[in-house]
Amino acid sequence: MASAEKLLEIKNLKQYFNMGKSNEVRAIDDISFDIFKGETLGLVGESGCGKSTTGRTIIRLYDATDGEVLFDGDNVHGKKSKADLKKFNRKMQMIFQDPYASLNPRMKIADIIAEGIDIHGLAKTKAERNNKVYSLLETVGLNREHANRYPHEFSGGQRQRIGIARALAVEPEFIIADEPISALDVSIQAQVVNLMKKLQKEKGLTYLFIAHDLSMVKYISDRIGVMYFGKLVELAPANELYNNPLHPYTQSLLSAIPLPDPDYERTRVRKTYDPIVHQYTDGEKLEMREITPGHFVYCSEKEFVHYQSISMK
Structure with missing residues (x-):
């Protein structure tokens, strides 16, 4: 259930890429919006409109050209120590679009999921680490036998579930889902979205859900923002946007x-x-x-x- 408390504030965010002497691409051109705790904000628009760049800039994969990203009142793009960045990275996670490219093919599933657990020291012993991995696999609809397998042994839908388990491993508050269902079959898309809704209800998660599929965005989102050529052109509650x-x-x-x-x-x-x-x-x-x-x-x-x-x- 979404609250009236702001978790994320985007203020006049700009992300420009210099592609040459006179060729500047304004991928994000002065957009502002808020995301409230416990809600899902859907972000839609055609390819190249800047929605994925928005997600990547929010999580600091790209340094913003200008503007502010405030997470719990703290400026994401402000000067931070390694300890501050580590703390921030635990609170905010990302589920990537391509479930094939986002998993290291040389790592076992247990090590992929536990990478964040190891970095943040969330398990004191190997047994505790393994139990956390098994629990996460079961949470996303897989089982503990999958822990010792490699990514190539799984279907696209299963790989995306592994990506979700990896994101959940550090117990984040906010997850950016960057077109998490676009590479999946329609029947699998529904399973992944239903899983995300279930996890949100159980764990009180907040989502930025980036996608092309307007029908699926309506199903999962509380509010929806529409982007066009780097601009946010409309923002409204999901039903309001579709009906009016x-x-x-x-x-x-x-x-x-x-x-x-x-x-x-x-x-x-x-x-x-x-x-x-x-x-x-x-x-x-x-x-x-x-x-x-x-x-x-x-x-x-x-x-x-x-x-x-x-x-x-």
Whole structure:
């Protein structure tokens, strides 16, 4: 159950990559949002929109170009000692997109899962270490016999469960799931997402869930943010976003979701988004504005008035 207490605050975050003398890529371009304890914030958008870069910058795999990431009030990108970084790395973990590339093929599963346990000294004896590994394997739906096997002996879904067990090993507060189901079959995707929901309820975890699949994001998320070309263009409670999308880009994404209804699919009209056509800026400043309580859209003052009039109908 999400609380009103902020766990993570993103303030004017920027992540620019210099690809040459005159080629600067603004992967994250001045975005701000909060994540509350116990909630799942979904982050969606097309490939290249900056959502994975956002996750990697939050966890400090990339140094931010500008802005702040505050975790429990502490600046993630501030100057930190090795001890501070070690403490931070225990509180925040990541589940990676590719369950094949994210596990060292030369390490046994027990050693992969226990790597964090060893680094943080969470087991005093080998027996305690093994028991923690066995418990984590059972938590994610595997069994202790899997501990002595290698990654190549597992399916994609099983490997992702191992990745989840590894993330849980250090008892984190916050997990960034970077497209954790995109490489999996549809039936396995549901199993992994259900596992994540179960673990969140049992352990009080907070998630940033990054994905392409809008249907799955709606299922797991309390709130959803939509990114487009490095900008956060809409942020709202999951049901509100699906039932009342305001930004034209969000509308275009939702119009592309297929439904198991042949009659609907025959007549479905997909909306396209053209930023030049859809923005009524007239040179006005674009910023995140609250249209209705909890529903924010990146827009101009003129667009703000327009969106408010739509929401009041």
